[in-house]
Amino acid sequence: MRECDVLIIGGGPAGLAAANETVKAGCKTILLDDAFKPGGQLVKQTHKFFGSEMEYAGVRGIWIADKLLENIKDNPLFKTYLRTTACGLYEDGIITALFEDSEYLKFKPKKLIIATGALEKTIPFPGNDLPGVYGAGAVQTLMNVYGVMPGNRGLMVGAGNIGLIVSYQLRQAGVDVTAVIEGMDHVGGYWVHASKIARLGIPIRTQTTILRTLGENRVTGAVVAQIDDNWQPLPDTEEHLECDFICLAVGLLPLVELLHLAECKMRYVSELGGDVPIRDWNMRTTNPDVYVAGDAGGIEEASSAIVEGAIAGISAAKAIGADLKGYETRKAKLIAELGELRCGPVGDHIRCGLAECTLEEEL
Numbered sequence: 001m002r003e004c005d006v007l008i009i010g011g012g013p014a015g016l017a018a019a020n021e022t023v024k025a026g027c028k029t030i031l032l033d034d035a036f037k038p039g040g041q042l043v044k045q046t047h048k049f050f051g052s053e054m055e056y057a058g059v060r061g062i063w064i065a066d067k068l069l070e071n072i073k074d075n076p077l078f079k080t081y082l083r084t085t086a087c088g089l090y091e092d093g094i095i096t097a098l099f100e101d102s103e104y105l106k107f108k109p110k111k112l113i114i115a116t117g118a119l120e121k122t123i124p125f126p127g128n129d130l131p132g133v134y135g136a137g138a139v140q141t142l143m144n145v146y147g148v149m150p151g152n153r154g155l156m157v158g159a160g161n162i163g164l165i166v167s168y169q170l171r172q173a174g175v176d177v178t179a180v181i182e183g184m185d186h187v188g189g190y191w192v193h194a195s196k197i198a199r200l201g202i203p204i205r206t207q208t209t210i211l212r213t214l215g216e217n218r219v220t221g222a223v224v225a226q227i228d229d230n231w232q233p234l235p236d237t238e239e240h241l242e243c244d245f246i247c248l249a250v251g252l253l254p255l256v257e258l259l260h261l262a263e264c265k266m267r268y269v270s271e272l273g274g275d276v277p278i279r280d281w282n283m284r285t286t287n288p289d290v291y292v293a294g295d296a297g298g299i300e301e302a303s304s305a306i307v308e309g310a311i312a313g314i315s316a317a318k319a320i321g322a323d324l325k326g327y328e329t330r331k332a333k334l335i336a337e338l339g340e341l342r343c344g345p346v347g348d349h350i351r352c353g354l355a356e357c358t359l360e361e362e363l
């Protein structure tokens with residue numbers, strides 16, 4: 001049995017930021033991640049991040065994990081288990097995890113921070129199971145982590161930030177992008193990314209969806225059509241597009257299985273991507289020993305994941321009695337920072353979503 005003050009599940013920006021705070025507060029901290037390298041989504045983000053300078057905007061995603069690990073990696077209070085998937089959570093507070101596909105380990109923390117991130121959504125259409133239909137995250141991993149091109153000519157489905165950024169990265173890797181299609185009547189991602197795509201001559205076609213793939217054993221093309229306001233295909237608008245792979249960038253779903261296992265109260269909040277835990281401003285859930293941070297608590301960005309991770313970290317440390325000088329001031333500053341990240345029209349839907357699952361009183 002491995003005992004610790006705080007166990008953090010997920011080594012993305014949220015989990016790493018939480019670890020910085022718990023270690024700084026003197027807590028024995030263990031971090032688990034199922035990947036072979038810490039960083040979560042960051043390990044494949046070769047672009048310079050947008051967001052807040054305080055959370056490394058302007059730095060390439062692939063370098064941010066190193067920065068977040070800088071101050072803790074050699075601290076004896078900190079231990080990381082990589083290639084370790086947390087899969088069980090029991091009434092007595094014991095967490096089980098599969099280590100390197102070979103051995104089950106048991107952990108007994110005083111407090112648990114769940115920072116498991118998100119899962120890619122997909123959409124149903126005939127042929128979506130053919131080799132050559134990928135999620136955008138898989139394409140990014142192939143290209144940016146393993147140096148493998150997913151094909152020669154792709155169709156991108158989804159014009160949110162992920163669809164736009166991955167289209168740009170495909171072109172950087174020498175892959176043609178036939179078009180970016182988007183079901184909504186507007187581009188969901190930031191204009192700065194859409195403009196870069198437009199400058200490359202890649203058409204972005206709104207109110208357009210994929211009807212089916214072409215090909216027997218692998219993708220050889222796609223049939224797309226324009227749609228009306230009810231997302232129904234308009235007659236006589238079907239078109240065959242040539243491509244040898246299709247990339248789906250149609251949204252992310254918070255990864256909340258462990259929060260369900262911990263019996264945290266959950267609520268479906270469409271603005272945050274799906275089922276999310278009810279929490280307070282300390283990022284504490286309705287299970288008093290469990291905190292949440294980052295995309296697992298609602299799909300946002302790395303900057304807010306970092307700030308939420310820091311709040312969860314100081315709150316968990318405080319709850320187990322760590323002597324945190326200036327705790328209230330620091331917490332207020334972090335909450336204000338979140339407010340700034342979520343202000344303006346871009347943060348509208350996040351603020352609306354959070355209002356549905358964040359309690360003003362402390363849990």
Ligand SMILES: Cc1cc2nc3c(=O)[nH]c(=O)nc-3n(C[C@H](O)[C@H](O)[C@H](O)COP(=O)(O)OP(=O)(O)OC[C@H]3O[C@@H](n4cnc5c(N)ncnc54)[C@H](O)[C@@H]3O)c2cc1C
Pocket residue numbers: 009010011012013014015032033034035039040041042045048049050051084085086087115116117118137140161162165166255293294295296300301302303304305
């Ligand atoms: C293409 C793209 C571009 C982006 N660009 C930006 C940007 O420019 N600026 C910005 O601020 N944000 C950006 N983001 C968003 C940002 O990457 C995410 O919001 C952020 O990574 C979320 O952090 P997280 O720590 O919550 O989760 P993640 O980064 O997803 O990390 C979660 C980690 O937990 C691990 N895990 C999950 N379940 C388990 C388990 N059971 N056991 C062990 N480990 C587990 C996962 O494998 C993963 O390593 C981008 C995202 C994408 C896809």
